[in-house]
Amino acid sequence: MPAPSPDRLVALLDAVLADERPRLGDMAAGAHLSAFHLSRQLSAATGEPPVALRRRVLLERAAWQLQRGARVTDVALAAGYDSVDGFARAFGRAFGHPPSQLPPAVERGHWLPAPNGIHFHGPSVLYVAAGEAREHPAGDVLEMLVRHDIDDVRALLRASRLLGPQALDAVRMPGHRVTDWHGPEETLRAVLTHLALGVEPWLAVLEGATSPPEPGDVSVADLLERHEELSPRWLAWVRDVQRRSAWGDAVVDALCEPPESFRLGQVASHVLTFSTQRRHVARWMLGRAGVTDLPDPDPILWHRRAGHDDPRGLHR
Template sequence: MARSTYVSEFHFSREVRRLSGESPAALRRRIMLERAAWRLQRGEAVATVAADEGWSSAEVFSRAFRRSFGIPPSRVGAEFRLPAPNGLHFHPPHSLWLDGNTASADIPALMIAHDIADTGYLIGRAAELSNTQWRQPLSPNQVVLDWDGPESSVAAVLCGTVWAKEVWLASIEGRDFPSRAATDPASVDARSLAVHHDDIGAHWSAMVATMTADGRLADTVIDALCDPPESFQLYGIVAHVLTYAAHRRELVRALLSRLDVPTRPGDPLDWMRGN
């Protein structure tokens, strides 16, 4: 492992200890003992587990197990995890598990950030198209939401994605119905849409963050202009926008593919690896 990182064994061990709180040998030994405990829970023989996990004998393994778990391997309990300064544990059947900070696991914030980033990425890819390709009606009967009308081109779908956030922002903030000038697929190009999307995306993200911090996501907007009037809870609006934004992004990927413009996957997991 030290050779693969182009450092000395001493330096590698020191860095692992500094970053993880355990030496490489201690970390490996603890993970192997956790895996051994899990195997014992499943009814495997002590001698078999000891041999498979690399111990010189069942007796040596039993002594190490007792020192770590406080009980002999023959009395293994339901828990196979040992205390770890770094939160890294064996995870059945062949993986590792790293404990995280629950307070930072904000799923809505992740989805909103990913939606904005991925939409911006797709608009950037669409900027490679000619004006004809940008507005080309590749899917003439394609409708995402009835009230938005047909979205047959890359321009129409991407403009619809940005427009949806703009409309809901105006509704939530009590402003007049916005003009479609900045998201009209008949007149807007990808570069100008990108600038407008940056503004709307930042505004949308800030609105959701503020409403979340103020504990107001369960508030309701009642649209009296509908016949009959309709009510929308804020967290439902956010879910609605995210759902159809994700759908539109995949439609754009399919349309761009037909125009020979490759795109990376729209998977949040792939995006998280780079962020």
């Protein structure tokens, strides 16, 4: 039978992994299928029956929670076990050691072997590896674009530090929006906020953390400080995905309604596309505020200013 579409697979996984649906019949009802058809469709798509997939992912979640200090009793109940002893036996069979001997938290250290690359990744995120069918790696070009973006945002924030509230909060582009879900970005402060913090919600999804609160009205100095904290994490994530050739992998954000999957390559492209647009808008707004001494945004010139040209004219 044909494999379900990516969106349909997300819906099936959501039905199988929902906390309120521990039994196969409940899972099937959540997917609007019979138990037979749910088992058939999910097994065909993932190579793993629904009950087995749920049990494994919940054990991965349990390991993730234990690594972060949760009590064994609480974790066992949350994983659907009636007793700590039953949970400990299942945990030991899966991981090869009891819960009390779990090593400290490491990246993906809570994952179990899986036939499909589907793993628990954080409180509201499911990680879906692409397997062997990888997209071609982006090479050094992507890292250069990310580093250029980071440096240019830094330059724009530094150039804005001496501006007062009147210049920062003046409506310079009435009705301007970059994306529908981010709302209006009519002032320089609004554009700078999205530039400095644009990767923060994505990092929360990618790192399996909780969603950050809405930033509100933040000073330029605070935006610059947070940009300096977020940028190394963002660059490290790009380098890690590139090293693993994992741009075809995906995360499923369960906080979206309905849950939505994002391929890692899509995330990087999204961030760079809209950051580039905002950087040009911020330059225009800064010019209207009287700030004109800004570095040229051309990545070729940035690359040369950063000293990345060798004497033979080759780019490192």
